[in-house]
Amino acid sequence: MVASPSSTAGPVVQLSSVSKTFGDVKAVxxxxxxxxxxxxxxxxxxxxxxxTTTLRLLAGFEEPDEDGGTVxxxxxxxxxxxxxxxxxxxxxxxxxLFPHLTVxxxxxxxxxxRKTPKAEIGDRVRQALEMVRLKPDTFAKRMPGQLSGGxxxxxxxxxxxxxxPDILLLxxxxxxxxxxxxxxxxxxxxxxxxxxxTTFIYVTHDQEEALTMSxxxxxxDNARVAQLGTPAEIYENPRTAFVAKFIGESNFFDGTAERRxxxxxxxxxxxxxxxxxxxxxxxxxxKAIRIAVRPEWMDVWRPTAVPAxxxxxxxxxxxxxxxxxxxxxxxxxxxCEDVTVAVRNEGQLIKPLPWKxxxxxxxxxxxxxxxILEEK
Amino acid sequence: xxxxRERILAWLHPRPQARAWALLTPGALWLVLFFLxxxxxxxxxxxxxxxxxxxxxxxxxxxxxxRFFDPLYLEILQRTFVWSVACTVICLLLGFPLAYAIAxxxxxxxxxxxxxxxxxxxSFLVRTFAMIFLLRDTGLINNWLVRLGxxxxxxxxxxxxxxxxxxxxxxxxxxxxxxxxxxxxxLDLSLLEAAEVLGARPAERFRRVTLPLSMPGVVAGxxxxxxxxxxxxxxxxxxxxxxxxxxxxxxxxxxxxARNWPFGSAASFIVMALVLVAVMLYLRVRDRTPGExx
Numbered sequence: 239m240v241a242s243p244s245s246t247a248g249p250v251v252q253l254s255s256v257s258k259t260f261g262d263v264k265a266v267x268x269x270x271x272x273x274x275x276x277x278x279x280x281x282x283x284x285x286x287x288x289x290t291t292t293l294r295l296l297a298g299f300e301e302p303d304e305d306g307g308t309v310x311x312x313x314x315x316x317x318x319x320x321x322x323x324x325x326x327x328x329x330x331x332x333x334x335l336f337p338h339l340t341v342x343x344x345x346x347x348x349x350x351x352r353k354t355p356k357a358e359i360g361d362r363v364r365q366a367l368e369m370v371r372l373k374p375d376t377f378a379k380r381m382p383g384q385l386s387g388g389x390x391x392x393x394x395x396x397x398x399x400x401x402x403p404d405i406l407l408l409x410x411x412x413x414x415x416x417x418x419x420x421x422x423x424x425x426x427x428x429x430x431x432x433x434x435x436t437t438f439i440y441v442t443h444d445q446e447e448a449l450t451m452s453x454x455x456x457x458x459d460n461a462r463v464a465q466l467g468t469p470a471e472i473y474e475n476p477r478t479a480f481v482a483k484f485i486g487e488s489n490f491f492d493g494t495a496e497r498r499x500x501x502x503x504x505x506x507x508x509x510x511x512x513x514x515x516x517x518x519x520x521x522x523x524x525k526a527i528r529i530a531v532r533p534e535w536m537d538v539w540r541p542t543a544v545p546a547x548x549x550x551x552x553x554x555x556x557x558x559x560x561x562x563x564x565x566x567x568x569x570x571x572x573x574c575e576d577v578t579v580a581v582r583n584e585g586q587l588i589k590p591l592p593w594k595x596x597x598x599x600x601x602x603x604x605x606x607x608x609x610i611l612e613e614k
Numbered sequence: 615x616x617x618x619r620e621r622i623l624a625w626l627h628p629r630p631q632a633r634a635w636a637l638l639t640p641g642a643l644w645l646v647l648f649f650l651x652x653x654x655x656x657x658x659x660x661x662x663x664x665x666x667x668x669x670x671x672x673x674x675x676x677x678x679x680x681r682f683f684d685p686l687y688l689e690i691l692q693r694t695f696v697w698s699v700a701c702t703v704i705c706l707l708l709g710f711p712l713a714y715a716i717a718x719x720x721x722x723x724x725x726x727x728x729x730x731x732x733x734x735x736x737s738f739l740v741r742t743f744a745m746i747f748l749l750r751d752t753g754l755i756n757n758w759l760v761r762l763g764x765x766x767x768x769x770x771x772x773x774x775x776x777x778x779x780x781x782x783x784x785x786x787x788x789x790x791x792x793x794x795x796x797x798x799x800x801l802d803l804s805l806l807e808a809a810e811v812l813g814a815r816p817a818e819r820f821r822r823v824t825l826p827l828s829m830p831g832v833v834a835g836x837x838x839x840x841x842x843x844x845x846x847x848x849x850x851x852x853x854x855x856x857x858x859x860x861x862x863x864x865x866x867x868x869x870x871x872a873r874n875w876p877f878g879s880a881a882s883f884i885v886m887a888l889v890l891v892a893v894m895l896y897l898r899v900r901d902r903t904p905g906e907x908x
Binding site: 297298299320321322326327328330331332334335336337338347348351352397401 | 802804805807808809810811812813814815818822823826827
């Protein structure tokens with residue numbers, strides 16, 4: 239099963255300045271983005287950020303505002319088209335399996351609506367069930383009520399994929415299943431995406447999920463796209479404090495940009511001290527700047543032992559937290575929020591960290607690991 | 615020394631079966647005393663000779679059952695049956711869209727439901743009398759039709775089958791609306807969206823998703839209308855006059871005016887048997903078509 243090649247070469251999804259207002263609440267505010275054929279595209283954000291509304295605009299459950307831009311699917315403007323007039327498939331958050339129909343009839347539903355010949359339906363339902371690793375002989379005759387959450391999820395996926403859609407919309411489909419199965423399904427979804435060539439548009443609030451599966455991520459905040467990029471771009475080069483905080487953990491330092499003699503930049507921290515920072519277009523002399531540093535890019539040292547050339551702030555150890563794979567060392571630094579440093583756990587029984595609460599310490603990191611945020 | 619209450623609770627605690635009985639017994643006693651016992655008495659009466667001054671005399675006879683199969687009474691039975699079915703169908707046709715609208719009524723939902731239940735605040739007798747004022751020759755409907763020039767002189771509405779049907783439908787409509795509303799209300803809206811995304815237009819979506827999933831409500835509503843309609847007598851009595859007799863009126867007459875308790879009992883049991891057969895057939899047909907019709 240390979241998605242049929244479309245006549246249009248351009249992006250499969252194109253949103254141009256799309257807005258959607260409910261009452262006086264802007265759910266989607268002037269969003270423009272393009273999604274390409276075969277891409278695994280995630281919309282990530284906290285609840286109420288507009289990601290689900292954006293998905294519903296693509297599905298056709300919502301219409302953009304009167305002057306709210308255009309939604310194009312496969313090159314065609316679909317603003318006013320009802321869902322049954324769009325060639326899309328969708329997997330719902332709660333699966334939305336028809337409780338009165340067997341698995342077989344659930345999966346066949348879309349094919350029947352599209353007037354597929356009866357003889358063909360049986361085969362395609364079988365293939366779809368096999369594709370999501372459900373044995374047709376075991377499951378075809380079962381009712382949705384007799385399935386586990388993970389199995390229902392697979393049926394919902396089969397019901398969508400059996401239509402061989404160009405675009406598959408997924409609305410937090412893994413939210414309700416347990417962690418281990420979720421990780422397994424993440425990899426399966428990703429491999430289905432690559433194997434079928436279908437464009438997956440995936441809504442989630444789980445940053446790890448988005449990083450694991452996506453080709454590109456649109457991080458959404460407050461009805462807008464805060465940042466759009468590959469997982470590495472988003473994680474390693476967040477543009478705003480919101481993105482830096484929402485994807486992974488970050489430590490923030492506020493200060494003022496200042497050009498050094500050699501022409502390189504440094505930031506004078508508001509609470510004292512100065513950091514070398516890499517060159518960045520947002521830097522201008524005297525500008526208030528916020529930088530972010532990932533906990534795993536930092537290290538804790540004795541105040542006198544900081545390696546030369548590294549940025550450092552001094553403070554006091556507040557806590558050491560055991561997380562298994564890593565250790566989190568929390569350091570209280572005057573003039574800013576507590577700094578979290580992630581240290582690889584090399585075995586606390588054999589080689590325990592030398593820190594205990596109240597010890598003076600310095601946190602240090604390389605200048606190139608400073609992420610310069612464009613806005614706070 | 616523990617109090618009696620504590621001792622009873624301590625005894626009940628490890629005995630789930632005894633607990634179940636303790637919960638069942640009070641209500642069950644009530645039903646046995648006021649439902650089962652009278653019905654057994656009536657059953658016995660229906661097979662005893664009629665007393666000269668009412669009541670019964672000792673003995674055994676099936677005469678009363680035989681007598682019911684007189685064309686006169688069979689016609690009444692047939693009329694009752696046809697009217698009850700018609701009333702159920704009309705209630706369904708009126709009630710389903712109404713229940714659907716209420717279930718989708720948003721903020722108005724509770725107010726609309728309140729309006730559906732509002733008639734119950736007044737006795738059914740009073741409401742049926744009120745219908746006489748609407749329907750009689752000098753009633754509101756005729757007056758308005760004449761005044762609007764739609765008819766020249768008043769049309770007889772009262773004491774016609776139309777009046778009885780109007781009264782029955784009016785009286786039983788809420789019993790159709792409420793269960794259908796309940797099943798539509800809990801219908802998961804994402805199922806409708808799923809159907810739409812899978813290519814179902816509104817009509818198909820209704821046929822394949824909304825209707826089958828509201829069937830429990832439809833079945834309950836139909837039973838709640840059909841069964842009491844079969845046994846109703848007040849509506850036919852007040853709005854139908856002498857010519858529109860239903861089985862309920864017959865039974866009432868036998869017990870009251872005619873003082874023929876055994877025949878009244880026999881007629882009741884025949885209706886009861888019919889209801890039982892009809893309901894069983896209905897449920898069987900329903901169970902044989904699980905899910906959607908194909």
